[in-house]
Amino acid sequence: MSVAGRAAVIGAGGGIGRACLATFADAGWEATGADLHAGDGLHPLDVTDPEAVDGFARQVDADALVYAAGTVATMPVAETDPAVWRRVLAVNLDGAAHAAAAFARTMIAGGRGGAMVFLSSAAGVRGEANASAYCASKAGLIGLVESVAAELVPHRIRVNAVAPGNVDTPMLREVARGIARAEGRSEAEVWAGLARTGAADRILAPGEVARVCVALCGDAFSGVTGATVPVDAGYLLS
Known part of the structure; x- marks a missing residue:
């Protein structure tokens, strides 16, 4: 089978990132994953370190990037710890900016064009209570994508966001446990x-x-850039 191209997945240890890595491989891509928690063939990568992100980008020289790294904090805004706020923004938004810059450099230098996809969230499209840091980071990510997409059109590099609704991942399971503890309800409820x-x-x-x-x-969406695509099973509909 011919190789569709080289793909990189940042945040490949999480539920969506791991699925992206497998889906790239199934589609014939040569896929490389990175995550803060290395293992299972993943490269160790701290997305808050721009030099580390740049080194990973140069190492893989990818035609496609999916940025799926993310973290969440749920608490009322009046009780938000500034350190927690900073950590959520550092991973979800700053890390994405580091990746956009690093992979833009390698894709421009390669002269082959390319594609980047960043995982935003339905919560970045429509805010939710008790998740101000998360919502702000994911809304900011949409702005980042639109700006970078406009910049990279001349280089044939497409940049898009995907905004999932609630997805069965370890992160959402942890959120559910936290809500259950805080509200005295069962996790199943x-x-x-x-x-x-x-x-x-x-x-x-x-x-x-x-x-x-x-x-x-892939080529099927060669005309799409600067878009935010909801994958939410109706989450944003009312």
């Missing part, structure tokens, strides 16, 4: 409520999001 956000009636599987991310990197 909280999980059922998360499945019924907006018009949605279920939790998405990571592969459903990954397939969109990988498709956006």
Whole structure:
């Protein structure tokens, strides 16, 4: 089977990132993953370190990037610890900016064009209570994508965002446990409520999001750049 190209997935240890890595491989890409927690063949990478991100970009010389690194904090804004706020923004937004810059440099130098996809969130499109840092980081990511997409059009590098709804990942499971503890409810009850956000009636599987991310990197979507694509099973509908 011919190789579709070289792909990099940052945040490949998480639910969506791991699914992206597998989906790239299934589609014939040569895929390399990186994560803060190395293992299972993943490269160790701290996205808050711009020099480390730059080194990874130069090492893989990718035609496609999916940035799936992310973290979340749920608490009322009046109780938000500045250190927690800074950590969420550092991973979700600053890290994405480091990746955009580093992979733009390698893709421009390579002269082959390319594609980048950044994982935003439905919560970046429509804010939610008790998640100000997360919502701000994911909304900022959409602005970053639109700006970088406009810059890179002359280099045939497309840049898009994907905005998932609630996806069955370890991160969402941890959020559900936290809500259950804080509100004195069962985790099953909280999980059922998360499945019924907006018009949605279920939790998405990571592969459903990954397939969109990988498709956006391919030739079928060669005319799409600067877009934010919701993959939310109706989360944003009311």
